[in-house]
Amino acid sequence: MRVLLVEDSVHLRESLCTAMRRTGYAVDATGEGDEGLWLAGSHPYDVVVLDIMLPKLDGLTLLKRMRQAGRSAPVMFLTAKDTVADRVHGLQTGADDYLVKPFALEEFLARLQALCRRGYQQVDPCLVVGDLEIDTTARRVKRAGVPVDLTPREHRLLEYLARRTGKVVSRSEIWEHVYDDQTEPMSNAVDSAVCCLRKKIDPPGLPVLLHTRRGLGYVLEAPAT
Amino acid sequence: MVSLIVGASVLLGLTGIGLYVYSRAFLVREFDTALRSKAVALITLTEKKHNGVELNFADEFMPEFERRDRPEYFQMWLASGATLERSRSLRDGDLPRQTGTVAAPIFWDLTLPDGRAGRAVGIEFEPHWDDHDPARQPEPAAPSGANVSLVAARERTDLNHALAALRIALGLGGTLFLGALGVLVAVVVRRGTAPLALVSERAAAIGAASLQMRFPMDVMPMELRPICERLNDLLARLEDAFQRERRISADIAHELRTPLAELRARAEVALKWPDDPAGIVAALGQVLSITQRMETLVAGLLAVARSEEGKAPIYREPVDVRALIQDAWSSLAADAERRRIQLSLELPPEWRLSTDAALLRLIVLNLISNAVEYSPIGGQVRIHAVANTEQFVLSVDNTTLDLSADDLPRLFERFWRKDVARAGHRHGGLGLTLAQKVATVLGFDLSAELPVPSTVRFSLRGPVDVAS
Numbered sequence: 024m025r026v027l028l029v030e031d032s033v034h035l036r037e038s039l040c041t042a043m044r045r046t047g048y049a050v051d052a053t054g055e056g057d058e059g060l061w062l063a064g065s066h067p068y069d070v071v072v073l074d075i076m077l078p079k080l081d082g083l084t085l086l087k088r089m090r091q092a093g094r095s096a097p098v099m100f101l102t103a104k105d106t107v108a109d110r111v112h113g114l115q116t117g118a119d120d121y122l123v124k125p126f127a128l129e130e131f132l133a134r135l136q137a138l139c140r141r142g143y144q145q146v147d148p149c150l151v152v153g154d155l156e157i158d159t160t161a162r163r164v165k166r167a168g169v170p171v172d173l174t175p176r177e178h179r180l181l182e183y184l185a186r187r188t189g190k191v192v193s194r195s196e197i198w199e200h201v202y203d204d205q206t207e208p209m210s211n212a213v214d215s216a217v218c219c220l221r222k223k224i225d226p227p228g229l230p231v232l233l234h235t236r237r238g239l240g241y242v243l244e245a246p247a248t
Numbered sequence: 249m250v251s252l253i254v255g256a257s258v259l260l261g262l263t264g265i266g267l268y269v270y271s272r273a274f275l276v277r278e279f280d281t282a283l284r285s286k287a288v289a290l291i292t293l294t295e296k297k298h299n300g301v302e303l304n305f306a307d308e309f310m311p312e313f314e315r316r317d318r319p320e321y322f323q324m325w326l327a328s329g330a331t332l333e334r335s336r337s338l339r340d341g342d343l344p345r346q347t348g349t350v351a352a353p354i355f356w357d358l359t360l361p362d363g364r365a366g367r368a369v370g371i372e373f374e375p376h377w378d379d380h381d382p383a384r385q386p387e388p389a390a391p392s393g394a395n396v397s398l399v400a401a402r403e404r405t406d407l408n409h410a411l412a413a414l415r416i417a418l419g420l421g422g423t424l425f426l427g428a429l430g431v432l433v434a435v436v437v438r439r440g441t442a443p444l445a446l447v448s449e450r451a452a453a454i455g456a457a458s459l460q461m462r463f464p465m466d467v468m469p470m471e472l473r474p475i476c477e478r479l480n481d482l483l484a485r486l487e488d489a490f491q492r493e494r495r496i497s498a499d500i501a502h503e504l505r506t507p508l509a510e511l512r513a514r515a516e517v518a519l520k521w522p523d524d525p526a527g528i529v530a531a532l533g534q535v536l537s538i539t540q541r542m543e544t545l546v547a548g549l550l551a552v553a554r555s556e557e558g559k560a561p562i563y564r565e566p567v568d569v570r571a572l573i574q575d576a577w578s579s580l581a582a583d584a585e586r587r588r589i590q591l592s593l594e595l596p597p598e599w600r601l602s603t604d605a606a607l608l609r610l611i612v613l614n615l616i617s618n619a620v621e622y623s624p625i626g627g628q629v630r631i632h633a634v635a636n637t638e639q640f641v642l643s644v645d646n647t648t649l650d651l652s653a654d655d656l657p658r659l660f661e662r663f664w665r666k667d668v669a670r671a672g673h674r675h676g677g678l679g680l681t682l683a684q685k686v687a688t689v690l691g692f693d694l695s696a697e698l699p700v701p702s703t704v705r706f707s708l709r710g711p712v713d714v715a716s
Contacts, residue, residue: 032506034534038513045521103505124509128516 024139024179025066025200028052029059029085030074030101035124039072042128043135047162047175047182049203056080063089067199068096070138075102075113083116090117097138101126136160143186150185153232153245155224157185166224176201177220184233184243193240217241249437253430260426264418271414279407280355283369287353287400290322291371294396295378301326301396302378303333312402313337320402321360327395337361343399347372360403368401443468447476459487500549507542511535548678551610555685562604562689569599569608569642573631576612584620584629594632601640601712607686611694612642614679615706619646635712642708651704656696659704660684680706 026043030036031054043050051066053059056077063071063085071089075082086098099120100113110121119141120134136159140148150157154167159182164171173181180201184192194213206212221233230246293304303324307313312320319337325345326332334342341361347370348354360366372395447463454461462483463476518531573595584591601608619629627647634641651659660680687694692710699705 032510034510034538035513038517042517103502124505125512126509128513128520
């Protein structure tokens with residue numbers, strides 16, 4: 024899951040980035056509105072988190088332009104404006120959620136996850152593929168009832184594949200959604216990450232869930248019964 | 249209203265009594281004059297003759313003394329006390345004998361022999377000689393004493409009736425008048441106080457949340473309009489002040505939300521992932537710097553509030569302004585260097601003011617830090633001053649990219665920023681507000697102008713009160 028954070032307070036930006044990365048999101052962050060708009064146009068983010076009061080370009084305008092450009096990623100506003108009129112205006116502009124500062128970190132993360140789910144039309148925070156269970160809330164994964172220990176990035180990769188179960192996901196899509204701008208672009212980064220993940224979720228003796236479609240990408244699906 | 253009715257009753261009663269007394273005196277005097285004329289006629293008919301006094305009374309000329317129905321009466325006595333003559337109406341009765349002179353007759357009320365109420369006149373006179381009497385003697389120089397007493401009486405029922413009618417007319421008229429007055433006063437007072445009731449009703453409904461209410465001027469009588477106008481002015485001022493206070497409270501809440509969110513996020517991240525000691529130490533440092541920023545914000549707000557209330561104490565002393573400005577600049581030099589800002593300083597060589605050093609430093613620090621913070625990276629800050637024997641002008645110029653003339657009056661507003669938000673805003677939009685308030689407290693004037701579109705200039709002007 025890849026998130027764009029546009030927040031002009033350096034402290035808040037750093038804290039939220041740390042929290043999101045350590046929870047397993049890929050995060051791109053900026054403090055300026057115009058740069059935020061450019062980023063939103065250049066990557067298909069799963070969620071965009073916007074401050075309303077931003078230098079150069081305010082959050083509401085940014086959202087309008089983003090929607091005009093056809094970007095439909097769910098948007099959460101973070102703002103110090105707390106009147107009902109402000110909230111209504113924010114939601115009417117096209118935001119999907121609205122969080123007033125100061126807020127609890129847990130609430131922010133929970134809402135972020137809810138928005139991620141919404142992006143893939145999922146209601147249940149638990150994803151199940153065959154005997155593989157992924158609890159996206161608790162960040163726990165079990166294969167045939169046995170807990171599997173994953174790094175945040177592996178978890179992110181697995182969650183992304185699981186949300187698109189049965190569909191072929193290309194390397195570039197994985198790159199767009201699982202990695203952020205802080206990752207050095209390497210030609211085989213995606214392949215090696217998938218390889219590591221497969222070792223953990225497809226232990227010997229169990230049916231293979233993560234398949235490679237040569238020349239197309241990867242697909243996570245339950246074995247045909 | 250009650251006092252008005254009571255007052256009117258008393259006044260009306262007194263007037264009625266006065267009118268009655270006057271009319272009564274007039275009517276009685278008229279009555280007495282007529283009675284006296286009758287007596288004088290009888291006196292004229294009385295003649296002194298050689299053989300005594302004689303009344304040449306002719307019934308046909310004065311039938312009123314003869315008639316049976318409602319007759320009048322008279323009786324004459326000689327000085328000896330014997331009755332000379334009495335009207336036939338008296339028969340054998342007597343009238344009370346009581347006399348004054350011709351010039352000043354005595355009048356009194358009495359009951360007539362037939363029981364009617366009457367009034368009598370009593371005159372003692374000296375009859376004149378019969379011109380034809382051979383024994384006529386010349387009139388003596390002094391009265392001879394051979395006088396005759398006359399008492400004439402007639403009924404006063406008509407007079408009494410007239411007086412009773414007058415009393416009834418006055419009493420009835422007065423009562424009617426008072427009743428009508430009461431009704432009229434009630435109506436007028438009610439109509440007159442209706443606007444007052446409206447005003448009091450409106451006033452009772454006004455609270456902190458309904459200061460937009462005004463008293464309706466068009467339904468007010470002329471007398472109340474000035475008061476309503478003043479009250480409306482007062483309400484307008486209160487509403488302004490309240491709105492300002494509300495906006496300030498909202499601004500403060502808004503300004504504090506962001507640092508609070510920063511603090512909370514830092515602390516929660518540090519608590520959630522305690523496995524990174526370096527991160528926690530860094531977070532603590534950031535928590536400290538955010539707290540300091542909040543402190544500055546609160547201190548600034550307090551300083552503005554105090555200076556608005558006029559509570560900032562002033563300690564005047566000779567101040568070396570040049571040194572003060574250089575000192576202020578050196579405390580901001582690191583920031584300026586980081587933003588690659590060029591400084592030029594043009595100050596008079598010797599420049600002293602008698603003012604409060606701490607407050608002046610606050611103004612200068614805010615002006616310079618504002619210039620450093622809001623001039624673009626690589627911009628210029630120019631501090632220059634001119635001072636003659638009467639006044640001084642200290643100006644701080646800085647490069648600006650986005651200010652227009654319309655923004656100038658708003659520069660001194662609390663929390664105003666050209667951009668809706670700016671990265672790293674340390675001032676919280678209070679520095680210039682505070683500087684201007686403090687300048688006013690010190691008797692200076694702080695204003696902003698755009699001498700050229702790319703430069704904003706803040707000028708502090710004031711009288712030079714050179715310390716010895």
